[in-house]
Amino acid sequence: xxxxxxxxxxxxxxxxxxxxxxxxxxxxxxxxxxxxxxxxxxxxxxxxxxxxxxxxxxxxxxxxxxxxxxxxxxxxxxxxxxxxxxxxxxxxxxxxxxxxxxxxxxxxxxxxxxxxxxxxxxxxxxxxxxxxxxxxxxxxxxxxxxxxxxxxxxxxxxxxxxxxxxxxxxxxxxxxxxxx
Numbered sequence: 001x002x003x004x005x006x007x008x009x010x011x012x013x014x015x016x017x018x019x020x021x022x023x024x025x026x027x028x029x030x031x032x033x034x035x036x037x038x039x040x041x042x043x044x045x046x047x048x049x050x051x052x053x054x055x056x057x058x059x060x061x062x063x064x065x066x067x068x069x070x071x072x073x074x075x076x077x078x079x080x081x082x083x084x085x086x087x088x089x090x091x092x093x094x095x096x097x098x099x100x101x102x103x104x105x106x107x108x109x110x111x112x113x114x115x116x117x118x119x120x121x122x123x124x125x126x127x128x129x130x131x132x133x134x135x136x137x138x139x140x141x142x143x144x145x146x147x148x149x150x151x152x153x154x155x156x157x158x159x160x161x162x163x164x165x166x167x168x169x170x171x172x173x174x175x176x177x178x179x180x
Contacts, residue, residue, distance in 0.1 A: 009049040009058040013042060016059050020066060027070050041069045088134045088144035111161045119154030126151055 013020075017038070024034035045062050052058055109128075112120045125136045137147035 006046075006049040006052075008056075009052055010046060012056075012058040013045060013062055016062075020062065023063070024066060024070070028073060033073065037066070037069050037073055041065050044069075084143055084145045087148055088137075108158070108162065111158060111165060114161060115154060115157055118150060119157055122147065122151045123154050123158060127155075 020041075021034055021038050024037050025031055028034055028037065041062065045058075045065055049058075052061060112123060115123070121140070122136060125131045125139075126133055131139075133147050133151060134144045137144045140147065142150070
């Protein structure tokens with residue numbers, strides 16, 4: 001009695017697993033990424049294994065699945081890089097925007113220690129010392145996207161604390177602050 005086509009496909013794919021992984025590593029450059037792509041490809045192939053009429057062609061068929069997976073992986077990485085770059089560029093644009101640049105009273109520095117340490121550090125580096133968000137992100141081991149989001153949250157947290165501490169004078173630019 002012969003094996004069903006899906007069992008033949010499964011056996012053939014598992015027998016060539018190391019060759020498939022080597023194929024992926026050579027193209028994506030990372031062992032971890034190659035393993036993820038291989039696992040995803042195997043799942044996809046095994047879902048459709050019963051559709052393959054000839055079990056002997058399963059290896060060639062799976063290599064085509066892997067080629068398509070590599071293309072998708074590359075597109076995904078490119079899109080992620082473009083999103084991060086766009087986010088960083090938007091954050092720099094916002095920082096340069098006159099509305100984002102407010103001259104704050106001396107209460108600003110007095111309230112920094114009451115913020116989360118990561119928030120205070122980002123505000124100090126970007127808003128007080130004038131470092132770019134992307135350079136600060138690199139120095140702190142963060143992605144530009146993560147640093148921009150954290151900086152946005154830090155500014156919101158500081159704004160709230162300024163309004164609580166300074167009252168109505170914090171609604172403007174705090175240029176004529178009269179709080180204690």
